[in-house]
Amino acid sequence: MNRKLLVIGCGGVAAVAIQKCCQNSEMFPELVLASRTVEKCDALVASLKGKTDTILSTAKVDADKVEEVVALIRRVQPYAVLNVALPYQDLTIMEACLHCGVHYIDTANFEPENTEDPAWRKVYDKRVEEEGFSALFDYSWQWTYAEKFEKAGLTALLGTGFDPGVTSVFVSYAKKHYFDRIDTVDILDCNGGDHGYAFATNFNPEINLREVSAPGSYWEDGKWVEIPAMSIKRGYDFPEVGKKDMYLLHHEEIEALGKHFPEIKRIRFFMTFGQSYLTHMKCLENVGMLSTTPIDFQGTKIVPIQFLKALLPDPASLGPRTKGKTNIGCVISGVKDGKPKTIFIYNVCDHEECYRELGSQAISYTTGVPAMIGTALVLDGAWRKPGVFTTDEFDPDPYMDMLNKWGLPWVVVEDPETVE
Amino acid sequence: MNRKLLVIGCGGVAAVAIQKCCQNSEMFPELVLASRTVEKCDALVASLKGKTDTILSTAKVDADKVEEVVALIRRVQPYAVLNVALPYQDLTIMEACLHCGVHYIDTANFEPENTEDPAWRKVYDKRVEEEGFSALFDYSWQWTYAEKFEKAGLTALLGTGFDPGVTSVFVSYAKKHYFDRIDTVDILDCNGGDHGYAFATNFNPEINLREVSAPGSYWEDGKWVEIPAMSIKRGYDFPEVGKKDMYLLHHEEIEALGKHFPEIKRIRFFMTFGQSYLTHMKCLENVGMLSTTPIDFQGTKIVPIQFLKALLPDPASLGPRTKGKTNIGCVISGVKDGKPKTIFIYNVCDHEECYRELGSQAISYTTGVPAMIGTALVLDGAWRKPGVFTTDEFDPDPYMDMLNKWGLPWVVVEDPETVE
Numbered sequence: 039m040n041r042k043l044l045v046i047g048c049g050g051v052a053a054v055a056i057q058k059c060c061q062n063s064e065m066f067p068e069l070v071l072a073s074r075t076v077e078k079c080d081a082l083v084a085s086l087k088g089k090t091d092t093i094l095s096t097a098k099v100d101a102d103k104v105e106e107v108v109a110l111i112r113r114v115q116p117y118a119v120l121n122v123a124l125p126y127q128d129l130t131i132m133e134a135c136l137h138c139g140v141h142y143i144d145t146a147n148f149e150p151e152n153t154e155d156p157a158w159r160k161v162y163d164k165r166v167e168e169e170g171f172s173a174l175f176d177y178s179w180q181w182t183y184a185e186k187f188e189k190a191g192l193t194a195l196l197g198t199g200f201d202p203g204v205t206s207v208f209v210s211y212a213k214k215h216y217f218d219r220i221d222t223v224d225i226l227d228c229n230g231g232d233h234g235y236a237f238a239t240n241f242n243p244e245i246n247l248r249e250v251s252a253p254g255s256y257w258e259d260g261k262w263v264e265i266p267a268m269s270i271k272r273g274y275d276f277p278e279v280g281k282k283d284m285y286l287l288h289h290e291e292i293e294a295l296g297k298h299f300p301e302i303k304r305i306r307f308f309m310t311f312g313q314s315y316l317t318h319m320k321c322l323e324n325v326g327m328l329s330t331t332p333i334d335f336q337g338t339k340i341v342p343i344q345f346l347k348a349l350l351p352d353p354a355s356l357g358p359r360t361k362g363k364t365n366i367g368c369v370i371s372g373v374k375d376g377k378p379k380t381i382f383i384y385n386v387c388d389h390e391e392c393y394r395e396l397g398s399q400a401i402s403y404t405t406g407v408p409a410m411i412g413t414a415l416v417l418d419g420a421w422r423k424p425g426v427f428t429t430d431e432f433d434p435d436p437y438m439d440m441l442n443k444w445g446l447p448w449v450v451v452e453d454p455e456t457v458e
Numbered sequence: 459m460n461r462k463l464l465v466i467g468c469g470g471v472a473a474v475a476i477q478k479c480c481q482n483s484e485m486f487p488e489l490v491l492a493s494r495t496v497e498k499c500d501a502l503v504a505s506l507k508g509k510t511d512t513i514l515s516t517a518k519v520d521a522d523k524v525e526e527v528v529a530l531i532r533r534v535q536p537y538a539v540l541n542v543a544l545p546y547q548d549l550t551i552m553e554a555c556l557h558c559g560v561h562y563i564d565t566a567n568f569e570p571e572n573t574e575d576p577a578w579r580k581v582y583d584k585r586v587e588e589e590g591f592s593a594l595f596d597y598s599w600q601w602t603y604a605e606k607f608e609k610a611g612l613t614a615l616l617g618t619g620f621d622p623g624v625t626s627v628f629v630s631y632a633k634k635h636y637f638d639r640i641d642t643v644d645i646l647d648c649n650g651g652d653h654g655y656a657f658a659t660n661f662n663p664e665i666n667l668r669e670v671s672a673p674g675s676y677w678e679d680g681k682w683v684e685i686p687a688m689s690i691k692r693g694y695d696f697p698e699v700g701k702k703d704m705y706l707l708h709h710e711e712i713e714a715l716g717k718h719f720p721e722i723k724r725i726r727f728f729m730t731f732g733q734s735y736l737t738h739m740k741c742l743e744n745v746g747m748l749s750t751t752p753i754d755f756q757g758t759k760i761v762p763i764q765f766l767k768a769l770l771p772d773p774a775s776l777g778p779r780t781k782g783k784t785n786i787g788c789v790i791s792g793v794k795d796g797k798p799k800t801i802f803i804y805n806v807c808d809h810e811e812c813y814r815e816l817g818s819q820a821i822s823y824t825t826g827v828p829a830m831i832g833t834a835l836v837l838d839g840a841w842r843k844p845g846v847f848t849t850d851e852f853d854p855d856p857y858m859d860m861l862n863k864w865g866l867p868w869v870v871v872e873d874p875e876t877v878e
Contacts, residue, residue: 236744321741324656326769335768338758345765348755349746 041067041417044116044140046101046131047123048073050354050398051145051199053082054406055122055413057396058444060090065414070114072097073123101127107134116140118193120413122406125175126151132183132194141192141422143413145199145405147290149175170262171255173288174248177428184426194426198412199405200366200385201227201307202291204446206430207437208368208383209295214434216381216450220302220372223295224457228310230279231362231389231400237318238351240401244343247328250319254286256306257296268316272308272457276365277449278386284308294428308457322346357399360389364400367448369456382454385446395445404446411440461487461837464536464560466521466551467543468493470774470818471565471619473502474826475542475833477816478864480510485834490534492517493543521547527554536560540833542826545595546571552603552614561612561842563833565619565825567710569595590682591675593708594668597848604846614846618832619825620786620805621647621727622711624866626850627857628788628803629715634854636801636870640722640792643715644877648730650699651782651809651820657738658771660821664763667748669729670739674706676726677716688736692728692877696785697869698806704728714848728877742766777819780809784820787868789876802874805866815865824866831860 043066045056052073059066069092071079079096086094099110101123111119111134118141121131128148135142150158153174166172180196187194197203205225213220229240239246255264270286289307296305322328327346332339367384385404392403412429415421421432429437441448463486465476472493479486489512491499499516506514519530521543531539531554538561541551548568555562570578573594586592600616607614617623625645633640649660659666675684690706709727716725742748747766752759787804805824812823832849835841841852849857861868 237741317737318741318744321657321738322745324738325742325747325766327745327747327766333768335760335765336758338756340755340760340765342769345755345760346745346747348753349762 040115040117041065042070042114042116043068043118043120043413043417044070044072044111044114045120045122046072046099046107046127047121048075048078048082049122050402051405051409052122054396054398054402055120055409056082057086058407058410059413060086060092060094062410062414062444063091065417066092066410068093070095070097070116072099072110074098074100101131104130104133104137107131108137111135111138111140118143118413118416120144120409122409124151125149128180132180135192135194136183136186136190139190139192141416142187142194143198143409143416144196145203145409147175147177147197147202148179171264171288172253173255173290174252175290177290177293181426188425191424193416193422193424195412195416195421196426196428197290197294198408198429200408200446201225201289202294203405203408203412203429204385204441205366205368206291206295206428207434208448209299209370210430210432211434211438212368212370212381212383213299217370217372217374217379220299220370222304222371223302223306224369225289225291225305225307226274226276226284226365226367226369226384226457227308228274228276228279228282228284228365229401230276230282230310230364231360233351233356233360235351235356237315238353238356240353240356242353243328243347243350244330247319247323247343249287250311250316251323252288255288255292256286256304257292257302258304260296260300274308274457275455277384277451279363279365282310283313284310291428291430295430298428298430306457357393357397360393360399363388364404366404369454371456380453380456382451383448384451385441385448387446407444407446408441411437411444414440460535460537461485462490462534462536463488463538463540463833463837464490464492464531464534465540465542466492466519466527466547467541468495468498468502469542470822471825471829472542474816474818474822475540475829476502477506478827478830479833480506480512480514482830482834482864483511485837486512486830488513490515490517490536492519492530494518494520521551524550524553524557527551528557531555531558531560538563538833538836540564540829542829544571545569548600552600555612555614556603556606556610559610559612561836562607562614563618563829563836564616565623565829567595567597567617567622568599591684591708592673593675593710594672595710597710597713601846608845611844613836613842613844615832615836615841616846616848617710617714618828618849620828620866621645621709622714623825623828623832623849624805624861625786625788626711626715626848627854628868629719629790630850630852631854631858632788632790632801632803633719637790637792637794637799640719640790642724642791643722643726644789645709645711645725645727646694646696646704646785646787646789646804646877647728648694648696648699648702648704648785649821650696650702650730650784651780653771653776653780655771655776657735658773658776660773660776662773663748663767663770664750667739667743667763669707670731670736671743672708675708675712676706676724677712677722678724680716680720694728694730694877695875697804697871699783699785702730703733704730711848711850715850718848718850726877777809777813777817780813780819783808784824786824789874791876800873800876802871803868804871805861805868807866827864827866828861831857831864834860
């Protein structure tokens with residue numbers, strides 16, 4: 039059968055997903071790597087030469103344009119498209135997949151590139167009012183494709199990264215094997231890595247800032263509760279990492295879990311931030327260095343945050359120098375056989391080991407590996423059914439097996455520390 | 459007699475000194491204001507029109523060039539020159555005064571503009587080794603002029619600002635009226651002002667940074683003790699301001715006091731810095747924003763600290779919005795009539811009152827008023843003797859009287875809080 043996969047995007051996560059596919063040549067006998075910057079694809083192919091049985095080729099594509107993606111799919115004739123490009127491009131690529139009759143997989147849900155676009159804004163404002171959370175991204179845009187994918191007999195698997203992705207599989211796995219009823223889920227994302235700089239960002243500081251300065255929200259009793267940015271702080275002692283402060287943020291898997299597991303009374307997401315990181319962000323914000331509005335400087339217009347970006351270490355340079363581990367998982371409480379029960383399912387990932395294996399630190403690694411796994415399960419048929427789905431809507435067992443096999447082993451601890 | 463004064467410099471301190479001279483027209487019947495930017499002088503003269511009996515005129519001068527200053531002095535024929543320009547220009551202006559036979563007064567001791575200059579560096583390195591303090595400024599350069607001024611029958615009065623300046627007069631006043639022997643002096647400089655910005659600097663951030671990041675030093679048992687930057691921190695409850703944290707810094711009056719009062723066992727200088735100010739400085743330093751080395755940005759060379767300066771509020775804009783007070787003074791301990799004794803002599807200055815009076819906040823006010831006073835005493839003859847002197851080498855009484863009269867009233871408290 040046709041197992042050719044078209045991968046769109048060639049950044050840090052894509053590089054991990056592609057290398058993992060190349061380790062799994064039986065499942066992925068042929069990949070076509072496409073990006074706006076085809077040179078990045080060519081360089082990756084060159085680095086993999088002689089190291090894999092997977093047949094690799096490359097192509098140039100502007101994924102903002104449905105017709106370009108359609109033309110590429112027609113030429114390549116893949117079985118599925120793995121979208122590891124920007125989340126702005128989810129809808130154009132889904133359209134193209136529908137048009138050509140191929141399956142679709144991605145890792146992060148749609149958000150608009152231009153949040154000032156009046157057409158988008160109108161839908162957004164309505165959603166904020168009806169749903170009560172103001173994050174700029176949500177699943178609604180992609181879920182509206184459900185009927186079309188179902189009718190076409192195609193699978194769209196959304197958000198198969200770590201969080202969202204693995205964290206949702208952890209919940210469905212817990213429900214299948216550990217609970218009769220789940221009452222609360224706390225998703226904890228801890229990066230205990232240290233790159234040795236006083237301050238650096240793992241990705242674009244502008245996006246980093248947006249995350250830290252946006253209101254947080256969580257799901258409780260069937261509705262959203264929104265809180266001021268960074269206003270709920272908790273400590274947690276993470277296995278293999280240690281004690282960290284973490285803050286409640288909005289995160290996309292909450293939306294899917296709330297919809298698919300109506301029994302769950304409360305779902306929250308916490309991410310760790312060091313005090314030093316937050317202090318630097320605040321100080322830079324105070325002096326205006328995070329502003330996106332250009333200022334006049336010696337006759338030129340300069341955007342402060344872009345100047346800051348030029349001063350900060352290139353996120354790509356952090357890989358070889360980052361030490362320490364991530365710990366991402368779910369603290370899940372509920373009832374089994376009439377008795378209250380709590381478990382913590384998590385994965386620990388070591389930045390230096392990831393870098394030695396694939397030349398990427400754990401942030402890209404933990405997202406790229408699940409992208410390969412989700413795609414493999416769609417190709418394999420185990421996770422193939424007509425419609426648009428998140429990772430909590432399939433049998434978790436084969437996914438959990440593959441996590442152990444492909445570099446993200448998980449642990450279940452009973453009676454763990456809980457989050458207040 | 460000729461009481462014409464030539465004032466070189468037209469920044470914040472100069473504006474205060476000039477306005478104070480104009481309030482004291484009897485002593486200062488005629489001023490010539492000179493600056494590289496003559497427009498600043500013209501604007502100040504325009505603002506004083508009709509408000510003073512002092513005759514005012516302006517001139518353009520580049521004070522880096524001895525011959526330009528000589529030509530200006532020859533043309534103006536003043537009795538003395540008040541140098542409130544940059545401390546880089548102390549030596550050229552002193553040379554010109556000697557050449558033309560006029561008295562010289564300044565507020566801050568010499569430092570080189572180019573600290574990489576090998577000729578200067580050689581002398582500096584020798585001084586650091588011999589004296590044991592590494593501040594970039596010291597009195598040695600100006601003290602070498604002592605014999606020349608003495609032979610010429612001219613007075614050079616150095617450092618008649620607040621600190622140095624008033625603080626040294628406080629010590630000689632204490633010695634004259636309160637002590638048989640002084641054992642320790644702690645000079646405390648507290649700015650309790652609040653400009654309402656999360657972060658802003660009272661003057662050039664580059665000079666601010668240099669102050670905070672330089673090693674501290676103090677005088678003990680006849681020699682310098684140098685300590686890492688900001689490593690000695692003390693709290694003090696300042697009258698009319700309240701409790702503040704302060705840090706030991708090197709400061710120029712210590713050098714003069716140590717030389718002229720060999721009985722004093724220990725002389726230290728402390729300045730208050732708020733934790734928020736220090737945190738911002740540190741964060742900005744960490745990300746490279748305080749660097750003076752240009753970086754390539756979008757095809758242009760940009761010096762980070764200059765870009766920062768463009769983002770920060772203009773120091774001149776702080777005046778109208780700064781509330782609160784300064785408290786600067788000396789905690790002096792010693793012996794009187796065989797008994798131990800401690801006093802605190804200090805002045806409290808209110809930012810808003812200064813601004814209402816002269817359009818400057820207290821930082822410029824407290825330096826500019828003593829510049830006028832020292833100059834008046836040289837013109838008057840009370841502080842005129844041949845040679846090069848600091849303010850601790852004259853009778854303190856007329857200076858102390860004038861502080862009370864001209865806006866910087868002082869207080870003596872017996873048995874004050876001491877500094878550990």
